[in-house]
Amino acid sequence: MNRILRYFFLVLFIALTAFVPFSVIDNSLEVWIDHNTQEGKKWQEFINEFGSSEFIVVGIKSAVDPFQKDILDQILSLEDRLEKIQQVEAVVGPGRIYRELFLDKSIASFQKEMLDSPFYQNLIIGKDKKTLGIFLYLKKLPARPTARKEITQAVEKEIALSKNSQLDFAVVGPPILNAHLDRASQSSSQKLVPVCILIVFFWMIFMVRSWWSSLVVLFTMGLSIGATIGLMVIFRTPLNMLTIAMPGLLLVLNITNAVHIVHRFHELSHSLQDREKAIALAMKELSMPCIGASITTCVGFLSLIVSSMPAVKQLGIFTASGLLFGLAANLYIVPWFLNARWNSVPNHTSFLAMPAMKFALYSYRNYILVNAVAIVLFILALFVSSFYQIEANTLKFLPEDHPVVQDSQFISENLTGLYSFDLEIHIAKEKETPWHWMEKISRGLEKNPAVARVYGPTDLLKKMNSIASDDPKDYQIPESKEAIDLMIVSMEKMILQEWNRICKDKESRIRISILVKAMSSHIYKSIFDDINTIIASRPPFVEINTTGIITLLIQSEKDLIYTQMESFGISAIIICIMLAFFLKNKPMTLASIPDNILPPLAAFAVMVLLGIKVNTGTVIVASIAIGLAVDNTIHICQRLNCVLAEKNNLEEAMVETLKIAGSPMIASSFIVSIGFTALLLADFSPLVYFGGLTIVAIFVALLCDLVWLPALLRLFMQKK
Template identity: 30%
Template sequence: MDRLARFLADRSRLLTVLVAASLVAPALLLPGLRIDNSVEVWLRRGHPALEQYRRFLARYGSEEYVMVALESDRPTSPESLKEQSALAAELAKVPGVDRVVDLPGTARALFGARDDWTAEARRHPLIRNLLLGPDERTVGILLWLKHPEGPGARREVVQAIRGALTRSGLAERAHLAGTPVMNVALDEASRRSSMIFLPLAVATAALLLALVFRGVAGVAVPMFAAFAAVLWVLAAMVLAGRTLNMVTVTLPSLLFILSLSSTIHLTSRLASHRQAGLDMQPALRRTVRELILPTFLSSITTAVGFLSLMYSDMGPVRDMGLFSAVGLMVAFAVAMLAGPGGLWLLSGRPRPASVGVQGWLARSGNSVAAHPRLAAAASLGLLGACAACLPLLRVESNVLKFFPDDSPIARDYAFVSERLTGLYTIEIDASAGRSDEAALRKALARLGREVEQRPEVARVDEYSRFQPLLESLALVAPILGRPAGADMLEDLAGRFRREEGPRVHLRASILVRAMSSGEFYGLIENIRARAGAALGPSNWELTGVVWLLNDVQQALVQTQVSSFAIASLVVLGMIGLLLRSARAMVGSVVPNLLPIFSAFAVMALAGIPLDSGTVMIASIAIGIAVDDTVHFLTRFRAERQAGLAPGEAIAATFDKVGPALVFTSVIAACGFAILALAEFRPIRYFGGLTALTMLAALAGDLYVLPAMVRLIAPWRKP
């Protein structure tokens, strides 16, 4: 270790230049970084449910659609029908639109040239709650889409639809809903977030570093190491073919903040040695020798916390874990390779940090350590109280709830759900032999009527709704010719029936309104039970992209409980192994679990749900929280081995590493707090709660950890 420290210190300026030169390559790759929130990004390849959904798509074609809801005072008036027909013709020209279903075209197909069709249309199952709202002041135009090719296809289709609405002069009266619309809203919000978070994180870090270190080196060196880590990780994402999404869009700012830690410790410790009278080179040697082990251990334990996210079935969460872990180790390497040289090149006259906290830290730590049993009992009591709040946590997997209530996407979805129809479908794919097709049709129709009685269900479409119309067409066509709209009816019917060898497949699409996750899963269980009773235990499958996404997010919560347990065992075990003390590992448990359980208690009491953002807090926080613990224990062990008594060792530890613990935690908390400005609620909650966890972890290391080391007494003999 001494030889490595000497090499890093003596060759520091050359290493700094080499590291800076190496950043040219990743910088050239950055233009290839893309944003993609498409459905495929969130689903794990090879998952049985995903393979089932792909079979469904191959059988029936794309289930994706865009619903255009138009406000109209008299939707069946000649003027309004003409307006709707003109818009439908314009929308049919949009590349990617497979079929347009509108009220005038459907009325021609159903009622021919009759003039008295409006009263019957209000009751017709193909029109009610789809093309004409129950208030009779809202009309719908349904756009079936071709299966999108590539991450930008949905965005291009939605933009073209909006362009057609603008050209028709109907944009202000139109409201869009559908999976592609949601994807585009997620992409746009992610893009806005990517342009805001990192600049704010950089500005906040620069300001705080300037206040603390009052010099160019104290600002430039930590920020250089953080920039290098972010640059290399984003380049790695490009090389791996990964994209940013509503989860990983926080990665650059999160990684930037966390990457400051190692160089802050270097800067603080070097300033202390220089203040003690050491020249630059021996001060650098001593600084690197003292910090290379604790910074490596803190970096790798934080990386392990992130790597536990790899246990998830959700692609963006796995990417968040993998690339954050890689970035943290890159940040450690840059800090050790370029940090000493940067400090040497930029440091002027040695000055202490502007915030003198050593005396206060030593006094507060010793006051707690003087009563270790009382402090331990209070900590365990608080931990138990926080754990008692955990059953109050709820899970939210409805993506619409991720947006603010006053956002355009939330307002449009609310309008469509309340005044026209459902927002997404739950699909049933049933099959039978050809001889049993009639019985299957009847069973599926009966199931549809039962499910349609649920208040959450807008309508159920299945083949029996089209069958009488197709039979009428077959009778009329030889005599009167094919009526207008016959192609549309046959196309729609074909989307609900397929023949494959000796078997016939029939589809039922259950169009559901906006609801909470709890209501959604209650509906799913009800549909399962009714389908099992109507169709039997086999020969049918439940699928659909929204059901699949909700199922993946629900499973995410369950897998993250396991990943948190694994991360906790590994991280705390590494402390005991690398510090060679089982007592140190035991003493680290309460100070590091208490902040995490405190965050979950706040979530439970404040009604903040577990979702794709907040569920990551536990696994990430255990790695982040242990950072200060590692630096404290490493220094405490050195002081005990130097012959100091426990109380003296605690005071000396706070004197040497205490300021850096406070600086890194406060800067990280401020950086995470920036995410509270996010448009996405999961990211907003993630940022605020992680900032709270950082401050709670600092409090645990300042007030609980000293008591635990006095009580458990690791390294008894100096």
């Protein structure tokens, strides 16, 4: 039966791994929001009513006076080409404004209009009076993961054709940022993960003293990870900023069991001088601890399915699948390959066993001191962790010198906002549209330092009024309703097109966009406070909804943290139950609980002390920490149960347990942590944080199991 299962899992893993080249990365909004929530439904209704809320801004940097005919012709040519891109709905820029409204007038009059009219400022022309802007309004993008990448490539291609010694461009917008985040995460992973694997391989050779055993472990772990990603491809699930870290996560969690098997096999081969018996006995001893560790961690990750966020659910489901694949690899493929005839088993000396035993002995004999210090550290970590901060600015995931970061800085400083809040205003039927009230709140919102511009229908009304009177001083809303109605029906074609984009159902449903300079949680809080003040003072026949990409991203970021914390609590409870089931020893289970909670708390405390904010790149560390701690704890406790069956002395049993289990624990921790140092060189900050905090979590989990667990076991088990 074992032989059949070996071939079955080997063929299955190879078949699934063949799908890896077809995996894609998608960090689009759809990955993070649940369309069944109230916010998701609001956003969908908004999209159905007003069209896509995504846009692209092209900032034009001119080395010469931009108000020259040849420069305007170049800009117009670019605008016409951009409008031909499949997913572009409309293009608004200086070239088109000149052609539609000023072609029969002088360029000097066009320049005066652009420079003097408030309508264009912080939108089409910047504060420096030289930077011009082109807005691309997008259609609702297809659901496929590559949609934003495709439109980004198309826009960048057209812009590249227009670059010359006179004109340069900066390009920003949610689709642009999304595409570059995909590129950065994919590029960093492709460059550094192989380096990480090589470091792990060579360090493992040093630790286990066998190149073949090291190759077996990495090959089988690679197969199980490849099978997991292949499974995602089959279920049409793209990778994202959470699941991109899953290969490293699975390597950390699965390699522990593999190293335990290799170490025990080497020990028994050396003592028994019989490879067949050694592998059989090693698997007999370690099968249940491996099953217990993997199943417990697997169930913990499955608790993530309680999340309302699709990306978090995917992380839980596919990480659990990867853990089961890793378990199958460790139970069937690793022993099979270790037993190969050409595997030269080293003259095994567990040089790490001595420090493990010394730690256990010191901890056991000084258990009161160790427990006291550990409890103080536990409380301190819990206290410090409570000061965590959430960061929603995904732009900070990229290095400062990245083109998108540089372009974003240029646009926000010289032209307009980078992101948009949207206010959806509903006016009761048969009620007069409160244009003057909308103008008042728009200009009030612009007083917030984080707001670059508030754009809505009142801007178009003021512009039409100034055009009708041919006097820039008349840039204001007409006083009478009749004058406003007449202005609406007599709008120029270009302005009417824009009016119909933001006003629906006979002006009873209106869109106002708040263009924001930067994206961070404290900035959004100040804007939300202003919006809440507006909502509280609105006319009784007016209803206001806040929606749009940024609102959903902020909510998704908060939901991510909340669901991770919630699932962490659920997984902690489930893991305690699973520990009780596998250990079947109440005092031992009670001793294991605080030992497994401290590592994730310590990881969060280190984040707070280093000023690292909680985001999609760091929140997964808690899962890694508790997964590592649980794996090592089960191996120690299962081994201790076996030793206690032969020895009645808890101190001797503890030393004997760490003599056998301590060495692979230390070896696996060092192997993975040194391999993960490669991620510290990434240009993509989530990978840097993931690598650094994982190393911290690994060592805290190791210290807890080597130092605190023996003290806890004595505290809870000495009477027994």
